Amino acid sequence: MAKAKRKRKSPAKKKAAGTGGGKKAAPKGAKKRLTKEDQIGLLRRMMEIRAFEDKVFELLARNVLKGASHVSAGQEAVAVGACSATTDRDYVTSTHRGHGHCLALGGDLRLMMAELCGKATGYCKGRGGSMHIADVSGRNLGATGIVGGNLPVATGAGLAIQLQQKEAVCLCFFGDGASNTGSFHESLNMAGKWRLPVIYICENNQYGMSVSIQRACADTDICARGRVYAMAGAKVDGQRVLEVRQAVLEAAERARAGGGPTLIEAVTYRYRGHSRSDPRAYRTKEEEQHWHERDPILLFKQDLMEEGTLTEDAFEAVQKEVDSAIADAERFAVEESPYPDPSEVLDDVYAGWVETEKGLVRTETKG
Amino acid sequence: MPEIMYREAVRDAIAEEMRRDERVFVMGEDVAIYGGAYGATQGLLDEFGEERVRDTAISEAAIAGAATGAAMCGMRPVAEIMYVDFMTIAMDQFVNQAAKNRYMFGGKTTVPMVLRTEGGAGRCIAAHHSQSLESWFTHAPGVFVVMPATPYDAKGLLKTCIRDDNPILFIEHKMLYKEKGEVPDEEYLVPLGEAAVRREGGDVTLVGYSRMANRAEEAGAALAEEGVEAEVIDLRCLRPLDIDCILDSVRKTGRLVVCSEGYQETNFVCEIVTRVQRFAFDYLDAPIERVCSANCPVPMSPVLENEAVPTAERIAAAARRTLARNV
Numbered sequence: 124m125a126k127a128k129r130k131r132k133s134p135a136k137k138k139a140a141g142t143g144g145g146k147k148a149a150p151k152g153a154k155k156r157l158t159k160e161d162q163i164g165l166l167r168r169m170m171e172i173r174a175f176e177d178k179v180f181e182l183l184a185r186n187v188l189k190g191a192s193h194v195s196a197g198q199e200a201v202a203v204g205a206c207s208a209t210t211d212r213d214y215v216t217s218t219h220r221g222h223g224h225c226l227a228l229g230g231d232l233r234l235m236m237a238e239l240c241g242k243a244t245g246y247c248k249g250r251g252g253s254m255h256i257a258d259v260s261g262r263n264l265g266a267t268g269i270v271g272g273n274l275p276v277a278t279g280a281g282l283a284i285q286l287q288q289k290e291a292v293c294l295c296f297f298g299d300g301a302s303n304t305g306s307f308h309e310s311l312n313m314a315g316k317w318r319l320p321v322i323y324i325c326e327n328n329q330y331g332m333s334v335s336i337q338r339a340c341a342d343t344d345i346c347a348r349g350r351v352y353a354m355a356g357a358k359v360d361g362q363r364v365l366e367v368r369q370a371v372l373e374a375a376e377r378a379r380a381g382g383g384p385t386l387i388e389a390v391t392y393r394y395r396g397h398s399r400s401d402p403r404a405y406r407t408k409e410e411e412q413h414w415h416e417r418d419p420i421l422l423f424k425q426d427l428m429e430e431g432t433l434t435e436d437a438f439e440a441v442q443k444e445v446d447s448a449i450a451d452a453e454r455f456a457v458e459e460s461p462y463p464d465p466s467e468v469l470d471d472v473y474a475g476w477v478e479t480e481k482g483l484v485r486t487e488t489k490g
Numbered sequence: 491m492p493e494i495m496y497r498e499a500v501r502d503a504i505a506e507e508m509r510r511d512e513r514v515f516v517m518g519e520d521v522a523i524y525g526g527a528y529g530a531t532q533g534l535l536d537e538f539g540e541e542r543v544r545d546t547a548i549s550e551a552a553i554a555g556a557a558t559g560a561a562m563c564g565m566r567p568v569a570e571i572m573y574v575d576f577m578t579i580a581m582d583q584f585v586n587q588a589a590k591n592r593y594m595f596g597g598k599t600t601v602p603m604v605l606r607t608e609g610g611a612g613r614c615i616a617a618h619h620s621q622s623l624e625s626w627f628t629h630a631p632g633v634f635v636v637m638p639a640t641p642y643d644a645k646g647l648l649k650t651c652i653r654d655d656n657p658i659l660f661i662e663h664k665m666l667y668k669e670k671g672e673v674p675d676e677e678y679l680v681p682l683g684e685a686a687v688r689r690e691g692g693d694v695t696l697v698g699y700s701r702m703a704n705r706a707e708e709a710g711a712a713l714a715e716e717g718v719e720a721e722v723i724d725l726r727c728l729r730p731l732d733i734d735c736i737l738d739s740v741r742k743t744g745r746l747v748v749c750s751e752g753y754q755e756t757n758f759v760c761e762i763v764t765r766v767q768r769f770a771f772d773y774l775d776a777p778i779e780r781v782c783s784a785n786c787p788v789p790m791s792p793v794l795e796n797e798a799v800p801t802a803e804r805i806a807a808a809a810r811r812t813l814a815r816n817v
Binding site for chain 1: 632731
């Protein structure tokens with residue numbers, strides 16, 4: 124354990140957050156592993172998330188889609204950069220603003236859209252909707268409607284990995300709001316003490332619903348909280364997909380080698396309100412404009428074009444493919460998919476038991 | 491058959507399952523070196539080591555949540571929350587994550603975990619260490635609630651729970667840990683959702699669980715001296731509930747007393763009352779009586795604590811009230 128501690132890099136050596144403008148050289152480690160196609164793939168994923176959520180917003184406005192929906196427009200680089208650094212053995216836990224996490228993991232647009240529409244063909248048979256997308260066999264341990272709710276669960280996934288002696292990690296997304304919950308502190312302490320292979324990645328979009336981190340946090344340096352729980356930390360520019368990816372790659376490498384958890388703070392911004400009904404009266408148009416200029420898709424597109432990896436024509440072609448995939452997902456979810464059969468309302472509450480008029484009875488097979 | 495203490499039965503159940511299945515591990519406050527606040531995990535650290543028997547920080551949310559995550563990733567955690575009163579801190583993790591994940595994720599995951607805890611009054615340690623909060627958890631779809639009253643049931647049920655694929659709250663009783671009972675040397679399991687008839691009788695049905703099953707049995711013995719034959723049912727599991735056992739008995743006796751150490755109002759036993767009137771209405775010869783704890787936080791003073799919590803005498807008195815109605 125002591126050896127692992129010595130191997131940890133000091134958080135102070137990490138780059139400070141680039142929340143301001145200006146270009147940065149893309150991290151070399153990540154670039155080395157990425158082909159041209161890989162990089163365009165990352166861009167495409169971000170574009171898919173943006174287009175998916177734009178469509179969600181439109182469907183909500185038209186009342187085609189019911190319920191709440193927290194969209195992550197502006198934060199795509201965190202989800203895509205972080206998930207691109209995972210392997211198919213790693214787990215991910217998500218949040219109430221989790222569409223991007225699911226899609227960044229390779230989630231299926233059709234199943235996502237169907238779930239949001241409450242259709243039987245959705246990821247969760249329409250039982251969870253926007254805030255509860257999960258694909259456990261696809262290593263997505265799920266989103267949660269409780270802010271901070273998945274920090275302990277991710278910690279447990281890390282514990283399972285450690286007990287099973289697997290070379291895997293659990294990537295735990297949460298927001299700046301969750302960083303003030305008891306679950307955050309309990310979880311980071313447990314993971315720090317037991318050196319669990321968990322990467323806690325704070326999507327600091329600077330507002331917990333309407334309350335800014337300045338109004339909510341005694342100390343707004345969320346990344347620094349990792350230090351008191353004996354874990355490495357990194358503060359990264361959450362608008363730069365490769366910077367996020369690099370930080371997670373380093374954290375994952377350390378965790379797989381037994382070096383324990385990491386707390387990454389990715390500074391980002393959500394363009395839209397907390398939810399549909401939010402007029403965003405708690406922030407200025409100027410502030411929003413500043414962040415739109417630092418759009419993660421725009422910044423990465425510019426980088427790729429400057430390097431000659433991408434042309435405007437190629438970008439347009441990707442956009443067309445994305446738009447077509449979203450239209451296909453909408454058609455599948457809205458027009459082609461059935462709603463769940465009402466008779467199935469009590470299915471799957473328990474494994475191996477089913478609810479009847481007289482109470483629970485065992486089903487024939489276990490599981 | 492050898493006699494062992496309830497707490498030894500709990501310990502033996504965990505040890506046997508840990509030997510049988512390497513996915514089983516234990517974590518909680520003071521469970522390793524100390525052996526559990528009530529001694530129910532004594533010796534496990536010596537046999538299984540620190541990887542599988544883990545002392546945690548005082549972090550109930552992390553304990554319950556980490557159990558949830560570990561269970562979803564292929565482990566079978568047996569986590570301890572020292573007092574059921576402390577479940578308040580673990581509540582979100584248990585009822586919002588563990589309980590709901592299977593359903594909300596479309597049946598595509600299982601959460602095979604046991605949260606062991608203990609409850610009940612009797613030690614004059616007041617309302618942060620003496621409550622019976624099971625009714626909070628029977629109100630949470632997705633979890634089972636198991637409350638054994640004897641060493642035999644504690645061992646057999648805990649082994650079953652560890653092998654089950656659902657999140658289970660296993661609530662022991664602090665006043666039963668030193669109680670002795672017969673437990674066979676050979677392996678056995680007690681199935682979930684099956685009540686036990688502790689005493690047969692045709693005059694009145696007394697239903698209890700955990701320590702109140704024992705008190706109902708005492709009440710049954712007292713009533714027998716008066717010539718009243720009570721049938722005493724120990725539920726053992728609140729969810730899944732063996733309603734048929736209760737209905738069969740009520741159809742025979744026509745009279746029912748339900749007993750719980752939980753607070754009276756909206757107590758779980760109200761669910762039994764509802765189902766009995768729904769499925770055995772025509773068999774009832776008297777209003778159903780309930781005997782529960784007073785609607786005040788469990789007080790410390792022994793005089794007040796005794797007043798607040800059901801006694802065998804109060805259960806017997808309730809039975810007599812049902813019998814006073816002749817039809």
